[in-house]
Amino acid sequence: MPSPSRLILFDIDGTLLTAGGAPRRAFRNALIAHFGTNGDEARTDFSGKTDPQIVYEIMRRAGFDDERIGTGMAELFEHYLVGLERELPQDASHRLHPGAAEIVEILASDSRVVLGLVTGNVERGARLKLERFDLWRRFPVGAFGSDDPDRDRLPQIAIDRARRLTGRPFTGADAVVIGDSPADVRCARAAGAMAVAVASGLPTRAELAACEPDVLIDSLEEWPDLLPAIGLSPDPALAGYS
Numbered sequence: 361m362p363s364p365s366r367l368i369l370f371d372i373d374g375t376l377l378t379a380g381g382a383p384r385r386a387f388r389n390a391l392i393a394h395f396g397t398n399g400d401e402a403r404t405d406f407s408g409k410t411d412p413q414i415v416y417e418i419m420r421r422a423g424f425d426d427e428r429i430g431t432g433m434a435e436l437f438e439h440y441l442v443g444l445e446r447e448l449p450q451d452a453s454h455r456l457h458p459g460a461a462e463i464v465e466i467l468a469s470d471s472r473v474v475l476g477l478v479t480g481n482v483e484r485g486a487r488l489k490l491e492r493f494d495l496w497r498r499f500p501v502g503a504f505g506s507d508d509p510d511r512d513r514l515p516q517i518a519i520d521r522a523r524r525l526t527g528r529p530f531t532g533a534d535a536v537v538i539g540d541s542p543a544d545v546r547c548a549r550a551a552g553a554m555a556v557a558v559a560s561g562l563p564t565r566a567e568l569a570a571c572e573p574d575v576l577i578d579s580l581e582e583w584p585d586l587l588p589a590i591g592l593s594p595d596p597a598l599a600g601y602s
């Protein structure tokens with residue numbers, strides 16, 4: 361069995377799936393419960409941001425100082441997660457994107473690959489969103505909004521976790537970040553990783569192209585072309601499928 365040589369890191373929202381309205385409703389309710397207001401949440405674009413970053417941005421604009429915002433952030437997210445767990449199963453618009461299940465299955469069975477997540481979701485939020493589709497177990501490593509509010513630091517955290525998991529000295533050059541927003545491309549660059557942009561979320565293809573990702577696709581359904589582009593030749597012998 362060859363040791364894995366590629367670390368493939370997926371964003372969740374807008375990339376693997378669309379979570380529908382449940383996360384925003386749960387977020388709104390938690391903000392109101394915790395701060396007495398949801399500020400300009402309804403007009404705030406969450407795309408590419410970490411969950412704590414969203415709280416800081418909205419509440420700063422609502423006039424709260426960082427000390428007040430940071431105090432009890434854990435309780436705010438407890439509230440959010442209770443709401444998310446209650447609301448997600450009832451939300452018919454929570455759906456996997458075309459090609460997502462296929463590419464995850466293929467990569468999970470490729471002995472050259474360690475699969476991971478780089479997402480702004482707090483870890484338990486990521487888990488709730490993916491468990492619905494039985495995908496959480498496919499990602500042995502991950503870095504989350506609960507690890508750091510700064511998305512640019514998340515790929516390196518995932519790389520460090522992959523090193524500890526496998527004993528292989530993964531670096532940014534071994535990693536690929538796949539996401540739907542300019543923030544995903546930026547965080548890939550911050551870690552020296554390859555950036556794959558998928559125009560399946562809110563940011564447009566033109567906005568993504570302006571960030572100059574290494575690969576730009578419209579959908580994960582393009583996985584047959586994507587795999588060789590990220591250094592994973594479909595050669596069955598190389599892939600260890602024999």
Ligand SMILES: [Mg+2]
Nearest residue numbers: 371373374540
């Ligand atoms: Mg996203």
